[in-house]
Amino acid sequence: xxxxERKTVLDLPLKIVLSEEGTTVFIKQNxxxxxxKLADNVDEYGLLLDKFVxxxxxxxxxxDYISKIEISRPEFVSRRQEVMDLCKLxxxxxxxxxxxxxxxxxxLASDVIxxxxxxxxxxxxxxxxxxxxxxxxxxxKEQEKQVYELREEILAxxxxxxxxxxxxxxxxxxxxxxxxxxxxxxxxxVIWFILIKFRGVEHFDNLIxxxxxxxxxxxxxxxxxxxxxxxxxxxxxxxxxxxxxxxxANLYRGAVDANAVLFDQNIRMRVIEELTKKNDLVYVxxxxxxxxxxxxxxxxxxxxxxxxxxxxxxxxxxxDSKKSADLKKKSLFDFYKEIPEGSADTELGLYYLSYLxxxxxxxxxxxESLVSQIKSSDTTIITLSFYL
Numbered sequence: 001x002x003x004x005e006r007k008t009v010l011d012l013p014l015k016i017v018l019s020e021e022g023t024t025v026f027i028k029q030n031x032x033x034x035x036x037k038l039a040d041n042v043d044e045y046g047l048l049l050d051k052f053v054x055x056x057x058x059x060x061x062x063x064d065y066i067s068k069i070e071i072s073r074p075e076f077v078s079r080r081q082e083v084m085d086l087c088k089l090x091x092x093x094x095x096x097x098x099x100x101x102x103x104x105x106x107x108l109a110s111d112v113i114x115x116x117x118x119x120x121x122x123x124x125x126x127x128x129x130x131x132x133x134x135x136x137x138x139x140x141k142e143q144e145k146q147v148y149e150l151r152e153e154i155l156a157x158x159x160x161x162x163x164x165x166x167x168x169x170x171x172x173x174x175x176x177x178x179x180x181x182x183x184x185x186x187x188x189x190v191i192w193f194i195l196i197k198f199r200g201v202e203h204f205d206n207l208i209x210x211x212x213x214x215x216x217x218x219x220x221x222x223x224x225x226x227x228x229x230x231x232x233x234x235x236x237x238x239x240x241x242x243x244x245x246x247x248x249a250n251l252y253r254g255a256v257d258a259n260a261v262l263f264d265q266n267i268r269m270r271v272i273e274e275l276t277k278k279n280d281l282v283y284v285x286x287x288x289x290x291x292x293x294x295x296x297x298x299x300x301x302x303x304x305x306x307x308x309x310x311x312x313x314x315x316x317x318x319x320d321s322k323k324s325a326d327l328k329k330k331s332l333f334d335f336y337k338e339i340p341e342g343s344a345d346t347e348l349g350l351y352y353l354s355y356l357x358x359x360x361x362x363x364x365x366x367x368e369s370l371v372s373q374i375k376s377s378d379t380t381i382i383t384l385s386f387y388l
Contacts (some may be wrong), residue, residue, distance in 0.1 A: 009051050016047040016057075019290050020067030036072055039283035039306040053159065054089050060360040061093035061288065061358035062100075062164040062186060065084040070285040074275040075244070076236040083284070087229040090286050091301065091386075092179075092222065098299045098388050099218045103187070106210055107167045110201040119312055123196065136189040150183055150195060154211055161216070179219050212351050221363040221388065227356040228386070232284060234304060234352050235382055239282045247280065282307050299388035307380045332369035332382065360386070 008139070015036055017024060033045040033268065060066050076083055104278060105270055107113060108126055117124040140147060162168070162176045241262060248261035248271050261271050273354075275281070282305065289300035336349045352370075360367040366387040373380050 006109065009053055010082045010085060011051050012050045012071060012079055012086060014047070014052055014086075015244060016042075016059075016060075016066055017044045017068035017070075019047050019065055019067040020069075021290075022063075025065065031117055033331040038068075039072065039285060039304075042196070044068075051143075052087070057086075058089055062097055064097070064290050067286060067290060068285055068287045070283060072281040072283045073240075073241045074272045076233065076282065078238065079317050080233055080237070083233050084229040087232050087286070090227045090288070091228050091388075092182070093227040094288065094299065094301055094388055095218055095222055095225075096183060099183050099214065100186065100188055100191070101298065103211060104191055106214065107191065107207065109208070109336065110207045112207050113194070115202070116198070121222075131190050131193065133189070136210065138192050140189060140192055140196070146196050146199065147192055150199060154184065154208060154215075155180055158212055158215060158219075176219050180215060183215055183218060217363075221365060224356070224359045224363060224365055224386070227359045228303070228384075231352045231384065232305070234349055236282055236284055236303050238349060239380070243275060243280055243282065243307065244268065244271050247275055266369060267342045293298060294305050301386045301388060302385040304385075305380075305382040320373050332371055332373050332384070335382070 014242040015038065017038070018033070023033070035043060035045050036048055037043055057066075057069075069086075071083070071086070073079065087339075107129075113125055117126070128293070158180050159177060162173055162180070168176065195207075198207075244261045247256040247269065248256065249258045250280050251271060252258075252267075253272055256267060285304045285306075287302040287304070289298050330354055333350070336353065357367060361364075368385045370383045370385075371380065372383075
């Protein structure tokens, strides 16, 4: 996360599929959308970026303008940190957004708002209340001092609890302190408006305590971001290595050890060139549940890795027609267990998976994994689903 904050630009080509709302806004602003094909052979219109500014992508995620992000490469090792930074950026952004949504609901259900609505039936505040953005911005600018004071009032006990927690390493403390500020910095304007407007009224202190409790829960939940990023890059590199070995065996016809491709830079570069020509790439996509999605999917993040041979249509035909009974589905644990014993990839993959599973259980994040293998097209599709 600290790397993500320090880097102003990440060198990682992205295909970004916009949400319905995002598409509408971009078209109204006369922004040009690009047509491209995704790993599942579906044509989409969106943004095609060679490089990107992390803060800009996070902003689009926070306002629900992105429904999917996809990257494809013949190899991932050279962009390991960038891929991990992107993955963490997406997870953190969804957590910030979920915090916003849940906090807004809690505020509306609080005794503070209930009392206001009872005594002011002509101007109740609920999820259907419309607030003018210009008015909110002007109001918060006028109340800037109060916003700062309330922000510090909320953060002070949290900072103290983090710094005094002997179970945390110094770096972990820094990350949690940073996150506590980010959760507040990314609050929507209407939340700050309500908090300032009702500051000091009866039951307001209880509302602030509830906000701190929720923040603490989300800070803990944020621990999974690192494990998710490690799992994604492990799966991508594992798929990459399988492709490199296979192509090296085909290219050199046994003249060199297929494993040499992992260590000999000259052989590696030639093999990567061949994979690129054949479009034998590894694809990773992040599908993001929207704020307007049905209940239960708003906080869903689905990460899918495609590793296949040949052109797009091969996987499309295999998936659509379900040609053979060899479409096998299993959990990611089972997938790793079937890899030959003694493989370093197996040990590392199970290590990351165990920690990811444990981290999710600790913070109440539902985690599911599914591996589909289509023998007829030599395709592996791995799906990780998280319910934040």
